[in-house]
Amino acid sequence: MGVLGAGQLGRMLALAGYPLELDFHFYDTSGSPSVGLGDITIDTEAKLDNPALADFLNDVDVVTYEFEHLPAQLTQYIESKSTLYPPSKSIEVCQNRAEEKALFTKLGIPTPAYHIVNSLEELKAAVEKLGCPIVTKTTREGYDGKGQFVIRQAEQCEAAWQAIGEGKNGTNTLIAEAFVNFSRELSIIAVRSADDSMKVYPLAENDHHEGILRYSIAPAAKVADDINAQANQYIKELMHELGHVGILTLELFETENGLVANEMAPRVHNSGHWSIEGAHCSQFENHLRAVSGLPLGCTEAQKLTCMINIIGEKGDTGSILSLPYANLHLYGKEEREGRKLGHVTVQADSHEELAWRVKNVASFLPGSPEFKHS
Numbered sequence: 001m002g003v004l005g006a007g008q009l010g011r012m013l014a015l016a017g018y019p020l021e022l023d024f025h026f027y028d029t030s031g032s033p034s035v036g037l038g039d040i041t042i043d044t045e046a047k048l049d050n051p052a053l054a055d056f057l058n059d060v061d062v063v064t065y066e067f068e069h070l071p072a073q074l075t076q077y078i079e080s081k082s083t084l085y086p087p088s089k090s091i092e093v094c095q096n097r098a099e100e101k102a103l104f105t106k107l108g109i110p111t112p113a114y115h116i117v118n119s120l121e122e123l124k125a126a127v128e129k130l131g132c133p134i135v136t137k138t139t140r141e142g143y144d145g146k147g148q149f150v151i152r153q154a155e156q157c158e159a160a161w162q163a164i165g166e167g168k169n170g171t172n173t174l175i176a177e178a179f180v181n182f183s184r185e186l187s188i189i190a191v192r193s194a195d196d197s198m199k200v201y202p203l204a205e206n207d208h209h210e211g212i213l214r215y216s217i218a219p220a221a222k223v224a225d226d227i228n229a230q231a232n233q234y235i236k237e238l239m240h241e242l243g244h245v246g247i248l249t250l251e252l253f254e255t256e257n258g259l260v261a262n263e264m265a266p267r268v269h270n271s272g273h274w275s276i277e278g279a280h281c282s283q284f285e286n287h288l289r290a291v292s293g294l295p296l297g298c299t300e301a302q303k304l305t306c307m308i309n310i311i312g313e314k315g316d317t318g319s320i321l322s323l324p325y326a327n328l329h330l331y332g333k334e335e336r337e338g339r340k341l342g343h344v345t346v347q348a349d350s351h352e353e354l355a356w357r358v359k360n361v362a363s364f365l366p367g368s369p370e371f372k373h374s
């Protein structure tokens, strides 16, 4: 299995793949791999004529990725020489918010009203049309709330443009979208095989702080049947349309008028880490099964689960390890502010019990925000 990217998602893919007798070779373009498992090739220039790329492609049967901000010329080249799953079309759509929104619109999936802007003047015009507040985002490369600016008053357009419009290498294209008054954030994760078979995980409820996911509960509480059906229909249509093979994640806002799509990721996702202990077959194993042509595994939840991200500091891991209802996953990374260092999975028989247990675990993790959920 060849994997583009060599961070914690690659690490958890490998941990799920070794029992299936898969071996891993990671191709890292960041220069700082943390995967800690398998063979690693580092190529920060991602040059197509690099002999290391040819060696990597010779060494692997299929290429997948754990990171979608990859140069299109690299993924298209790999696709021309080997099997790339999910296909480059999935990456190209998911790494560009403008294309993502266009696809949602084409398929009739509700998404916030938006304008694409390339200058301060266009941003001002978009604010006038949409009305404040609006959320502006770079169309490419944004993640964990980076590359995002909320404009609450029209006078903030200059500040927003300076903060995210004027990029290091010239002007960034921005998307200016209407602010959604959502009751909660949900995500749906599904897997598709090349023969069009699909399986969908239960919806997860996600709690973000300062743009970073902190808690994810699955199955989400109090999901109405029509909301569940909508989410299933949207993700299946997206996978089918993209010819997607592997895991696809769709982030959604729940509103009074139903679901509104925010963005998607063509890969295993932080809001699916609960599935390692919480589902019959984890998102990592199902991704590997799909991209290597194996039958898909059961996506049903075995138990009510909450995933707590460990951000910045590892905290009191000894106390967490002493709890009979918690599982600790560390990613082999040095402590640094805002960095995802690991996660803890907590399981319980009821939402009340889960809330109590999560609060207990969070008390051992410095800086954890208050845990609230529906």
Ligand code: AMP
Binding pocket: 112, 135, 137, 142, 143, 144, 145, 146, 148, 177, 178, 179, 180, 181, 185, 208, 211, 251, 262, 263
């Ligand atoms: P994103 O990078 O698009 O996932 O955005 C990060 C977070 O910003 C989301 O998880 C939401 O909490 C918030 N957000 C993004 N877009 C909107 C929007 N249009 N309206 C309200 N909140 C938003």
